Each structure stands twice: as C-alpha cells, then as structure tokens.
Amino acid sequence: MDAEQLRENAHKMVDFIADYYKSIENFPVLSQVQPGYLHNLIPDSAPHHPESLQNVLDGYIDIQEKILPGVTHWQSPNYFAYYPSNSSVAGFLGEMLSAGLNIVGFSWITSPAATELEMIVLDWLAKLLKLPEDFLSSGQGGGVIQGTASEAVLVVLLAARDKALKRVGKNSLEKLVVYASDQTHSALQKACQIGGIHPQNFRVLKTDSSTNYSLSPDSLAEAISRDLTIGLIPFFLCATVGTTSSTAVDPLLALGNIAKSNGMWFHVDAAYAGSACICPEYRQYIDGVEEADSFNMNAHKWFLTNFDCSALWVKDRNTLIQSLSTNPEFLKNKASQANMVVDYKDWQIPLGRRFRSLKLWMVLRLYGLENLQGYIRNHIQLAKHFEGLVAQDLRFEVVTPRIFSLVCFRLLPPHNDEDHGNKLNHKLLDDINSTGKIFISHTVLSGKYILRFAVGAPLTEWRHVNAAWEVMQDKASALLARLSIE
Amino acid sequence: MDAEQLRENAHKMVDFIADYYKSIENFPVLSQVQPGYLHNLIPDSAPHHPESLQNVLDGYIDIQEKILPGVTHWQSPNYFAYYPSNSSVAGFLGEMLSAGLNIVGFSWITSPAATELEMIVLDWLAKLLKLPEDFLSSGQGGGVIQGTASEAVLVVLLAARDKALKRVGKNSLEKLVVYASDQTHSALQKACQIGGIHPQNFRVLKTDSSTNYSLSPDSLAEAISRDLTIGLIPFFLCATVGTTSSTAVDPLLALGNIAKSNGMWFHVDAAYAGSACICPEYRQYIDGVEEADSFNMNAHKWFLTNFDCSALWVKDRNTLIQSLSTNPEFLKNKASQANMVVDYKDWQIPLGRRFRSLKLWMVLRLYGLENLQGYIRNHIQLAKHFEGLVAQDLRFEVVTPRIFSLVCFRLLPPHNDEDHGNKLNHKLLDDINSTGKIFISHTVLSGKYILRFAVGAPLTEWRHVNAAWEVMQDKASALLARLSIE
Numbered sequence: 001m002d003a004e005q006l007r008e009n010a011h012k013m014v015d016f017i018a019d020y021y022k023s024i025e026n027f028p029v030l031s032q033v034q035p036g037y038l039h040n041l042i043p044d045s046a047p048h049h050p051e052s053l054q055n056v057l058d059g060y061i062d063i064q065e066k067i068l069p070g071v072t073h074w075q076s077p078n079y080f081a082y083y084p085s086n087s088s089v090a091g092f093l094g095e096m097l098s099a100g101l102n103i104v105g106f107s108w109i110t111s112p113a114a115t116e117l118e119m120i121v122l123d124w125l126a127k128l129l130k131l132p133e134d135f136l137s138s139g140q141g142g143g144v145i146q147g148t149a150s151e152a153v154l155v156v157l158l159a160a161r162d163k164a165l166k167r168v169g170k171n172s173l174e175k176l177v178v179y180a181s182d183q184t185h186s187a188l189q190k191a192c193q194i195g196g197i198h199p200q201n202f203r204v205l206k207t208d209s210s211t212n213y214s215l216s217p218d219s220l221a222e223a224i225s226r227d228l229t230i231g232l233i234p235f236f237l238c239a240t241v242g243t244t245s246s247t248a249v250d251p252l253l254a255l256g257n258i259a260k261s262n263g264m265w266f267h268v269d270a271a272y273a274g275s276a277c278i279c280p281e282y283r284q285y286i287d288g289v290e291e292a293d294s295f296n297m298n299a300h301k302w303f304l305t306n307f308d309c310s311a312l313w314v315k316d317r318n319t320l321i322q323s324l325s326t327n328p329e330f331l332k333n334k335a336s337q338a339n340m341v342v343d344y345k346d347w348q349i350p351l352g353r354r355f356r357s358l359k360l361w362m363v364l365r366l367y368g369l370e371n372l373q374g375y376i377r378n379h380i381q382l383a384k385h386f387e388g389l390v391a392q393d394l395r396f397e398v399v400t401p402r403i404f405s406l407v408c409f410r411l412l413p414p415h416n417d418e419d420h421g422n423k424l425n426h427k428l429l430d431d432i433n434s435t436g437k438i439f440i441s442h443t444v445l446s447g448k449y450i451l452r453f454a455v456g457a458p459l460t461e462w463r464h465v466n467a468a469w470e471v472m473q474d475k476a477s478a479l480l481a482r483l484s485i486e
Numbered sequence: 487m488d489a490e491q492l493r494e495n496a497h498k499m500v501d502f503i504a505d506y507y508k509s510i511e512n513f514p515v516l517s518q519v520q521p522g523y524l525h526n527l528i529p530d531s532a533p534h535h536p537e538s539l540q541n542v543l544d545g546y547i548d549i550q551e552k553i554l555p556g557v558t559h560w561q562s563p564n565y566f567a568y569y570p571s572n573s574s575v576a577g578f579l580g581e582m583l584s585a586g587l588n589i590v591g592f593s594w595i596t597s598p599a600a601t602e603l604e605m606i607v608l609d610w611l612a613k614l615l616k617l618p619e620d621f622l623s624s625g626q627g628g629g630v631i632q633g634t635a636s637e638a639v640l641v642v643l644l645a646a647r648d649k650a651l652k653r654v655g656k657n658s659l660e661k662l663v664v665y666a667s668d669q670t671h672s673a674l675q676k677a678c679q680i681g682g683i684h685p686q687n688f689r690v691l692k693t694d695s696s697t698n699y700s701l702s703p704d705s706l707a708e709a710i711s712r713d714l715t716i717g718l719i720p721f722f723l724c725a726t727v728g729t730t731s732s733t734a735v736d737p738l739l740a741l742g743n744i745a746k747s748n749g750m751w752f753h754v755d756a757a758y759a760g761s762a763c764i765c766p767e768y769r770q771y772i773d774g775v776e777e778a779d780s781f782n783m784n785a786h787k788w789f790l791t792n793f794d795c796s797a798l799w800v801k802d803r804n805t806l807i808q809s810l811s812t813n814p815e816f817l818k819n820k821a822s823q824a825n826m827v828v829d830y831k832d833w834q835i836p837l838g839r840r841f842r843s844l845k846l847w848m849v850l851r852l853y854g855l856e857n858l859q860g861y862i863r864n865h866i867q868l869a870k871h872f873e874g875l876v877a878q879d880l881r882f883e884v885v886t887p888r889i890f891s892l893v894c895f896r897l898l899p900p901h902n903d904e905d906h907g908n909k910l911n912h913k914l915l916d917d918i919n920s921t922g923k924i925f926i927s928h929t930v931l932s933g934k935y936i937l938r939f940a941v942g943a944p945l946t947e948w949r950h951v952n953a954a955w956e957v958m959q960d961k962a963s964a965l966l967a968r969l970s971i972e
Contacts, residue, residue, distance in 0.1 A: 001561070001944040006575045007504035013579050014500055017586035018493035031598050035826045038602035046610040050854035063583070067844075070599025074589045075487070082596075082816070085838075087588035089492045093499050095585035097549070100503035102573035102792050103560045110568075112517050113556025116524035124532040147633065148836035158680060171660065173682055186812035187837060193809070194644060194835065196659060196682030244816050300838075306588050308838060323679070326672035330568070330730055330929045330938070334916075340521045349680065349835060350634035351673060352571075352786075352794060358553075368536035430820075443816045452816070458487040 016060050017092075024076050024459070028436025031072045041066045072439065077459035080468060081441040083244070083272045083406075084456030088304035090366040094359025095306045104352045108341035109333045111355065115342055118145055118357035124364055125311055128278045128372075129297070132290045135313035137342075143313040144320075144347045145356045149271035150187035151349055152296040152312040157191045157236055159319040160265030160293070164235040167263075177201040177227050178236045181215035181250065183243040185269060201232065208446055212400055213248035215239060221258050228262075236265045239292075241285050242273025245443035245452075246400045246408045249273070249285050256291025268292045271310070273404050275302040276380070279373045282404070293319075302405070302456045304363045304375065309356050321346045375458075379405040382465050383455045389469045395476060399445060405455040410448065411476050414483070422449035424479070431475040438468045502546050503578075510562050510945070514922025517558045527552045558925065563945035566954060567927040569730070569758045569892075570942030574790035576852040580845025581792045590838045594827035595819045597841065601828055604631055604843035610850055612799055614764045614858075615783070618776045621799035623828075629799040630806075630833040631842045635757040636673035637835055638782040638798040643677045643722055645805040646751030646779070650721040653749075663687040663713050664722045667701035667736065669729040671755060687718065694932055698886055699734035701725060707744050714748075722751045725778075727771050728759025731929035731938075732886045732894045735759070735771050742777025754778045757796070759890050761788040762866070765859045771889070779805075788891070788942045790849045790861065795842050807832045861944075865891040868951050869941045875955045881962060885931060891941040896934065897962050900969070908935035910965070917961040924954045 074085045105114035122143025126135050135141045146152045157178070164176055178197055180188050182204045192202050203223050207213045224234045237259040239250035252268060259266040268289055274297025276282040289295055294314045299305035314320055325346035335341045345351050367375070383405040390396045390409045399408045411428055413421025426449055429442050441452050455465065560571045591600035608629025612621050621627045632638045643664070650662055664683055666674050668690045678688050689709050693699045710720045723745040725736035738754060745752040754775055760783025762768040775781055780800045785791035800806055811832035821827045831837050853861070869891040876882045876895045885894045897914055899907025912935055915928050929936050941951065 001507060001574050003504045003507035006507060006578060007500060009575055009579055010500040010504070010582065011497060013582050013586075014493060014496040017582065018489045018496070020586060021487060021489035021492060030595070033598050035594065035598070035821055036602070038599060038606060042603075042606050044609075045613050046607075046850040047854045048856055050857050051851045067599045067603065070597065070602060071587060071589060072595065072597045073587075074596075075587070085588060085590045087586070088487050089495055092492060092585055092588075093495055096496065096499050096503065096582055099578055099581035099585070099792050100499075100506060100573070101557060101559075101561070102571060102578075103557060104571045104793055108521065109516070109558065110560075111556065111558045112519050112521070113524060113553045116522070116556060117528075117553065120524060120528050121532075123530075127531050148838045150836045150838075154835065161682075162679075170684075173659070174657065186814040186817075190810065190812050190835075190837075193648075194680065196647075198656075244814070306585050307590055307840060308836075324676065326676050328672040328730070330927065331672075332928075335521055349640065349676075350636045350794075351676075352634045352636075354793060364532040365537045368533045370534055371536050441816065442818075 021075070024073055025078065027068065027073050027076065029073050029076045029078045029439040030433045030436060031070050032434070032436055033070050038066065038070060075457060075459065077457055077461060077464040078438040078468060079457045080453045080455060081439045083301050083454050085300060085307050086302060086304045086456070086458055087306050088363060088458055090362040091304055091306035091359045094362040098355040098358050101355055103355055105355055106345040106351050106353055107331060107333065107343040108335055114355045114357065115344055117361055118344065119143070119342060121357050121361045121364060122311055122313065125360070126313055128369060129274065129286070130283060131295060131313060134315040135295065140317065141313060141315040142317050142342070143311055144344055145360070146310040146312050146348060147308045148310050149185065149269060149296055149298055150190060152310050153187050153238060153267060153269060154191040154194060155312070155320060155324060155348060156265065156267050156294040156314065157195050159323045160236045161195055161197070162323040163265070163319050164233065168233055172233060174198045174201070175231065175233045176235045177203060177232045179203045179205065179220060179223060179234065180238040181205050181207045181240070183207055183213050183245055183248050184238055184240055185244050185271070188238050207248070209400070213243065213246050213445060215250045215255060217251060217254040217258055220255060224258065224262055234262050234264050236267070238267045238269055241268060241270040242404060244272070246445060247273060247403050247406045249403065252286060252288025253291060256288050260291055266292045268295045271296060271298040272301050274298070276376050276404050278369065279376055299360055299363070302376070302379070303372070304367060304458065305360050309360055317347065324348065379455045379460070382460065382462065383407055385462065386453055386455065386465050386469060393473065395480070399448065399450050407453045408443070408445070408450050409453065410450050418448065425449045425451060428476055428479055431479060432472055435471060435475070437471050507561070510559055511564065513554065513559050513562065515559050515562045515564045515925040516919045516922060517556050518920070518922055519556050524552065524556060561943060561945065563943055563947060563950040564924040564954060565943045566939045566941060567925045569787050569940050571786060571793050572788060572790045572942070572944055573792050574849060574944055576848040577790055577792035577845045580848040584841040584844050587841060589841055591841055592831035592837050592839055593817060593819065593829040594821050600841045600843065601830055603847055604830065605629070605828060607843050607847045607850060608797055608799065611797055611846070614855055615760065615772070616769055617781060617799060620801040621781065626803065627799060627801040628803050628828070629797055630830055631846070632796040632798050632834060633794045634796050635671065635755060635782055635784055636676060638796050639673050639724060639753060639755060640677040640680060641798070641806060641810060641834060642751065642753050642780040642800065643681050645809045646722045647681055647683070648809040649751070649805050650719065654719055658719060660684045660687070661717065661719045663689060663718045663720045665689045665691065665706060665709060665720065666724040667691050667693045667726070669693055669699050669731055669734050670724055670726055671730050671757070674724050693734070695886070699729065699732050699931060701736045701741060703737060703740040703744060706741060710744065710748055720748050720750050722753070724753045724755055727754060727756040728890055730758070732931060733759060733889050733892045735889065738772060738774025739777060742774050746777055751779045752777055753780045753782070755782055757782060757784040758787050760784070762862050762890050764855065765862055785846055785849070788862070788865070789858070790853060790944065791846050795846055803833065810834065865941045865946070868946065868948065869893055871948070872939055872941065872951050872955060879959065881966070885934065885936050893939045894929070894931070894936050895939065896936050904934065911935045911937060914962055914965055917965060918958055921957060921961070923957050
C-alpha cells in the first residue's frame with residue numbers, strides 16, 4: 001500500500017469508471033456471452049511474477065475485452081429487469097471512502113464512527129419514512145444495515161423463533177408455523193430452511209387477482225385458526241409492501257392486528273417499495289407499520305445507495321441480540337462489557353462488517369429529501385407513461401394495476417389460448433432481451449406468463465422508455481407475423 | 487448519476503484517501519472517543535434540501551472533523567490488534583471497479599463475468615494453496631466468495647445438517663452433534679444457534695498448553711464414542727489452522743480420519759493462517775486438508791484483498807445447493823434451467839452479491855505469487871523479531887510458541903500471583919492502547935490474561951515493531967513502578 005501508487009492508479013480507475021458511465025448505452029444491456037466464455041480468455045493459474053500495473057490498468061485492456069462483455073449492465077438506462085440496483089455519485093463516493101478506510105466494524109470499539117453513524121442515519125431514514133418512534137435508536141429499538149433483504153428477514157425470523165421457543169420450550173421447534181402469501185420473496189422460504197422451521201409448517205397462502213395478489217386477512221385468520229386447532233404454534237408473519245412479482249401491497253393494519261392478537265412476530269418487507277414511502281402520497285402503503293415488529297427497505301434498490309445497503313428496523317433490539325450474540329474473550333472490551341454501546345455484530349449473521357453507513361449518509365446529504373422525492377416521482381411518472389403506451393396497443397394488456405414504478409403486462413394470446421399465450425410471451429421476452437437493447441424480466445401470476453417492466457435505473461429518461469416500447473412493439477410484430485405464416 | 491460529476495468528485499476522493507494513507511500515522515490507532523460522541527456533532531434529521539457537493543466534499547471537513555476521530559485505523563502500521571484486515575492498491579482498485587459497475591450477481595445471467603471470474607480466481611487460489619483437486623470447479627466441488635468466515639462456517643454447517651437429516655430423518659435435528667475445540671472461533675457457536683442445533687449438542691472440547699491449544703484426536707474420539715453410546719448423531723467437525731486466540735493448529739489428518747470414519751462433515755477454518763500456506767515452508771500446516779469436506783481462508787485478512795472476501799471451497803457443491811437453493815419464477819432463466827451455469831445465490835445466505843472476485847483477481851495479478859509470499863514472510867519475520875524482543879526482557883514471557891505472525895505474551899505476575907497477573911496485564915493493555923500509539927488486543931488461555939501482538943498491516947515495518955515494543959516496555963515500567971509504590 002503505497003499512497004502515491006494508490007493515487008496514480010485510482011485516478012486512472014476514476015476515469016475508467018466515469019468513461020464507462022458515459023459510454024454505457026453502447027453495451028448490450030444483458031450480457032450476450034455463452035456459459036464458460038471466460039475460461040478460454042484467462043490463464044489457468046495465477047501469475048508467479050507480478051504483472052505491471054501498466055499491463056492490467058493502462059488502457060484497461062483486460063477489463064474492456066474480457067470482463068465487460070460478460071457484464072449485465074444494471075446501471076444502463078435501458079435496464080428494466082427485476083428491480084433496479086442504484087448507483088449514484090454520492091453512493092459511489094461513500095463506497096470508495098469505506099473501501100479506503102477498510103475498517104471492520106463488528107464492535108463499537110473497532111470504529112465508533114461506523115456504529116454511531118449507522119445509528120444516526122438509520123434514525124434519519126426512519127424519520128423520512130415516518131416510521132413509529134419505537135423503531136428509533138433512542139428507545140428499545142433501532143436500525144441496522146444488513147447486506148440484503150434476505151439477511152434482514154433471516155435475522156428477524158431467528159429472533160422471533162428464539163423468542164417463541166423461550167415461551168413454549170425449546171423442544172417445540174417443529175411446532176412453529178410461519179405465514180406469508182405466495183407472492184412473498186423466496187428469501188423467506190430460505191430463511192425458514194436455514195432456521196430449521198419444519199417445511200410443512202411454512203404456510204404459503206394463496207393470492208389471486210381478486211385482491212391484486214395481496215394477502216387476504218381472512219385467509220390468514222383461517223390458516224392460523226386451523227393450525228391452533230391441531231396444536232401448532234403460529235409465530236411469524238411476513239407481509240410485503242411491493243411484492244417482487246407485481247408490487248402487490250399487503251394490508252398491514254389488518255394483518256398486523258391478527259398477528260398481534262396471536263402473539264406473533266410481524267415483519268414487513270418493503271425492500272423495493274419502501275423508498276417510495278418518503279413521498280407523502282405513497283406513505284399510505286405502509287400505514288399499519290405501527291403494528292410491525294420489524295420493517296425492511298433496501299436503500300440499494302431504488303434509493304441511490306450502491307449495493308449493498310439493506311435497512312432493517314426492529315422495535316426490540318434485545319430480541320435480535322439474544323438470538324445472535326456471542327461473547328468470546330478475544331472481543332471483550334470495556335465499552336461493550338459496560339453495556340454503553342451498540343455492537344452491531346449481535347444484530348447480524350456475520351461478525352465483520354463494512355462501513356456502509358457512509359454511503360447512505362452521503363446520499364441523504366447530497367441529494368436531500370427534496371431531490372430524493374423528485375427522483376422517485378420521476379420514475380413513477382415514467383412507469384405510468386409506459387403503462388399508457390401498453391394500454392394503447394390492443395395486442396397487449398396491463399395485467400395488474402400499476403402502483404409504483406413496475407408495469408406488469410403481456411402480449412394477449414391469439415384466440416384466448418392461454419397455453420399458447422405463455423409460450424408466446426416467453427418467446428417475446430427472449431427476442432427482446434437478445435437484442436441487447438433493453439433488458440426486462442418476467443414472472444408468472446395465476447398461471448399466466450407476464451412481462452415485467454421495472455423503471456428505476458438512475459440514468460433512465462423518457463426517451464429510453466419510449467425506445468424500449470418500440471423495441472417491444474417491433475419484436476411483438478415480428479413474432480406475430482412469424483406465427484401467422486407458420 | 488452524472489459521469490462528469492462522478493469524475494470530478496471521485497478524483498477529489500482519491501486524493502483524500504491517498505492523503506489519508508500518507509498521514510495515517512498521525513492518528514491515534516485506537517479511536518479515543520467516548521460512546522455517543524457523534525450524536526452531538528450531526529443533526530437529528532436528514533436535510534430537506536440537498537447540500538452542495540462543495541460543502542460535504544471540498545476539504546472534507548465533516549469527514550475530517552467528525553468521522554475520522556471515531557475511526558480505529560485498521561490500516562495504520564501501528565495496528566497489531568485482533569487479526570489484520572488488509573487494504574492494498576490492487577484490492578482498493580478492485581473494490582472501486584466493483585462499486586462502479588454496481589451489478590448484483592446472484593445468478594450467472596445477471597453478470598456472467600462475475601460468476602465466471604469468481605470460479606477462475608478461486609481455482610487459482612486453490613492451486614496456490616495446493617488444495618486437493620476435488621476442491622476445484624472442474625470436478626464436483628468449487629470455490630465461492632463469502633462475506634466472512636462466519637458465513638462460510640454457517641453455510642457448510644447447514645449443508646452438513648441437511649445432508650445428515652436426509653440420512654437419519656428430518657425429525658432427528660435434536661440428535662445432531664457438532665464438535666470443535668474450545669479455541670474454535672465463536673462463529674461456529676453462532677452458526678449452531680442459527681441452524682437450530684441443540685445447545686447441549688455442541689461439544690466444546692477442552693484444550694491446554696500440553697498440545698499448545700490444539701485439539702487432541704483422542705479427546706475427539708472419546709467424545710464421539712460417548713455420544714454414539716447414548717444414541718446421538720455426530721455430524722460435524724470444525725478444525726482450525728491458526729486459532730484466533732493463539733494460532734493453534736489442529737492436526738487435520740488425524741482429526742479428518744476420525745470424522746470420515748464416523749460419516750461426519752469435516753470443515754477446516756484457516757481464516758487467518760490460510761494465507762501463509764501459499765509459502766512451501768508453511769504449507770505443512772494444512773497437511774490433511776485432503777480429508778476435509780470444506781476449507782476456508784479470508785483473503786481480506788492477510789492477503790491484501792480489501793474487506794470483505796472470504797474464500798470457501800467445498801468438495802461437493804451439490805450439498806450446498808441442496809441446502810440453500812430456492813427457485814422462484816421471477817429468477818428463472820434459460821441458462822439456469824438448463825443447468826449450464828453456476829448460480830452462486832445457491833451457495834450463500836443472501837440472494838444479492840457484489841462483484842468481489844475483481845479485487846482478488848487484481849491482487850493475484852498485480853502482486854503475483856512471488857510478492858505475496860514475500861509479503862507473508864516479511865510479517866512472519868517481524869513477528870519473530872518481536873518474539874525475540876519479548877524473550878530478552880525477563881519481566882515478560884512468551885506464552886505460546888509463535889507459528890505465524892502472532893505473538894502471545896504477557897507481563898509476568900510479581901510473586902507468581904496469577905490473579906494479580908491477570909489484572910496487571912489487563913491494566914497494561916489499557917495503558918498501552920490509550921496512548922493511541924499502537925493498538926493490541928488480548929485473549930485468555932488456561933485462565934491467564936494474555937496480550938496478543940498480531941503483525942499483518944500492509945504498512946508495518948521493522949521500525950514500527952521496535953517502536954511498539956518500546957511503548958509496551960515503557961508502560962510496563964510505569965505500571966510496575968506505580969505498583970511498587972502503592
């Protein structure tokens with residue numbers, strides 16, 4: 001680590017990255033390489049002698065020629081797949097600073113600023129979202145940055161599990177039951193597998209278009225009552241605000257009341273849509289969060305904070321700590337022993353942790369609430385515009401009502417042949433993505449294959465949305481023409 | 487995200503970070519702030535209007551004045567605590583590039599280069615470590631980058647648990663037993679808590695100075711046999727090469743044979759010492775790794791790769807996948823469905839993942855095996871030198887034989903009063919660390935409070951080790967003088 005060597009080469013890297021953003025529209029959005037492409041481009045083993053910095057960095061030949069063709073460009077303005085993963089100037093600078101300091105902030109003492117800044121900015125964000133005061137660090141609760149929403153739901157599931165087992169006896173693990181809708185992210189299923197929840201005790205409650213794929217409180221109440229009758233123990237409910245498939249919004253208040261009256265932990269996953277709730281007009285979608293024990297949103301999705309940064313709040317931090325703490329001698333220190341500080345190692349799965357609050361702090365300061373609201377609203381406007389374009393083309397249908405910045409749509413199957421419709425849309429997706437011009441993804445709702453158009457990349461403008469729709473129309477026309485000939 | 491704004495500000499950030507490294511010796515190594523220090527320095531809520539970049543970045547006043555005093559400087563040449571967490575030019579550049587591309591590489595398709603480069607560089611590293619071929623990606627095994635060793639041991643514990651439950655029936659969770667020595671990292675205890683292993687079935691086998699705190703195969707064999715007698719099911723053994731307290735090395739071959747003959751999963755945690763095994767003269771310490779099912783080393787500790795980058799290899803990747811995969815519709819794609827590719831989401835806890843192989847690739851290329859070996863050897867020489875200094879001062883003793891770059895030592899208690907000795911060394915640790923000149927940490931071995939001097943920061947030179955020893959001698963003299971007056 002030579003400071004001048006760092007300076008010289010990092011400046012080159014800055015230019016490389018800035019140039020990348022300038023030319024990002026020239027790349028196919030979805031990488032078009034074949035599996036195994038890199039194997040023949042890179043030697044079989046590490047070099048014995050060092051390569052010169054010149055070699056690897058100047059001109060960045062290897063990165064340009066070998067790596068970039070295999071990159072799917074999440075930051076492209078033509079990226080509309082899955083959900084976005086935002087990069088920004090502020091987020092990038094925060095990530096750089098964090099990598100520069102390269103601390104490992106498992107305990108307060110290992111860098112007090114890392115812990116304290118995290119507490120403060122998560123309080124900031126909680127206030128922007130108008131979360132109940134119980135989630136602030138001044139009381140029994142608090143926020144923590146997890147890597148991903150998967151880790152967030154896992155740690156609260158474990159906290160809830162151990163809290164329940166304390167009550168009902170630790171040999172009752174196989175009686176514990178988890179509830180969620182069939183639209184809930186697969187991360188919950190994975191958390192259940194990890195936490196040893198009996199696979200038969202994971203209640204995946206069916207949803208359909210009658211509730212726009214949101215979880216019906218009646219179906220929850222029924223399931224709980226059935227389980228209680230046969231001696232099982234309901235202990236965890238996960239509701240979603242903005243499901244992955246279609247941005248469905250579960251009714252938090254009604255669900256929360258049921259959870260509460262049954263002594264269950266109530267977790268709210270707003271990984272994607274949480275960001276929108278900093279706008280007063282979208283805050284209603286998390287009404288009822290007062291009933292929740294934990295709430296999660298991913299700042300790395302749609303909040304300009306580079307991956308990874310998943311914000312989790314809990315009302316009772318001690319439940320997390322009781323489930324996840326260890327206290328080995330070699331980590332003991334005065335501040336921790338005196339209980340004067342937060343040691344985030346006990347709020348998460350790993351021991352080590354990066355200084356991730358820096359980037360969220362920079363995002364909040366450099367953009368301010370005002371710009372962040374404008375940013376969200378602009379994407380929602382773009383999605384609304386796209387929804388309008390789809391609605392005007394009678395060959396297509398918008399499948400679920402658009403709420404945030406995702407539009408679910410499909411090409412209507414000729415002659416109402418649904419089986420054929422699924423193949424048709426699957427083919428259309430492949431045709432669209434293999435152009436490299438845009439990247440969209442899909443889902444299945446009530447057996448129907450659906451195309452997803454998720455607006456949210458920071459560089460996306462009106463012209464990109466319009467051009468994307470043209471690509472889709474062209475590919476649909478070509479596909480339908482081929483079909484009519486066949 | 488404006489490319490020119492990024493360029494301008496990221497150049498400033500580069501200079502800030504390069505200047506930080508130039509002046510790093512001016513900071514107290516261990517932050518000297520009091521709990522809650524930041525609360526009064528930062529507003530209570532996020533700004534409504536954006537702050538100008540000028541404000542936050544030019545001169546970096548806030549970072550200089552508010553954040554840096556709360557940083558414990560892991561990259562300082564005077565940092566000798568815990569284990570090192572290396573930063574390097576190559577590691578930093580890789581981290582920058584990863585943050586710049588900001589992809590989320592959960593499946594192959596989301597950036598083929600991220601998956602394929604990871605497979606290739608982990609094969610490279612496996613070859614440098616002369617790991618058995620079974621760990622390479624060309625067979626049934628392969629490597630994966632986890633965030634931390636905690637996550638590595640968790641995922642293999644889960645794989646082992648589910649493999650065992652498949653054999654003995656899924657209602658037998660409470661019969662499964664885990665074995666490790668009392669020197670094993672607390673991450674294993676945490677993994678057991680998470681995975682629902684019955685707390686009474688976690689066998690913490692006692693070690694002592696007679697084996698230099700390594701796990702005795704006899705004590706393992708006895709424990710297994712006792713458990714089998716009472717109908718329990720031994721399923722997981724964790725051995726350590728380079729324990730956290732004292733770099734003890736468990737005898738892999740003998741332990742592995744016992745694990746194998748009992749059908750158990752055998753995991754080797756070489757989080758710290760694994761790096762040294764790229765040198766032929768230290769490779770012997772992982773002899774017997776042929777018997778292991780999984781092997782872990784942290785490239786982010788002592789291998790110049792910025793945090794986080796924990797390398798895990800398994801012999802049978804399907805066990806991981808069977809335990810950790812989910813397959814939601816919205817992530818399905820041709821390459822995955824056709825089983826043509828690796829989707830690392832099924833090898834880890836989170837779904838999303840950063841492009842971490844870039845930094846490891848850059849480290850291996852820019853330094854080459856040659857320089858990396860020199861780097862390790864230099865630190866070990868420095869530790870050996872420090873060991874010599876301690877041995878020459880009869881007021882101190884070296885407590886365990888130094889193997890790698892950690893020296894465990896203590897101030898001898900006057901009049902052989904061990905109780906007093908523990909307080910004395912605890913006091914000495916506080917006195918040393920509160921100078922801010924160096925940072926060391928401690929452990930307890932056989933009831934004795936021990937000081938740990940871990941060499942491994944990239945900037946540490948002979949002069950730093952000598953100066954550190956002077957600080958310790960001075961503080962010891964002062965402490966002993968105070969005692970003789972009292």
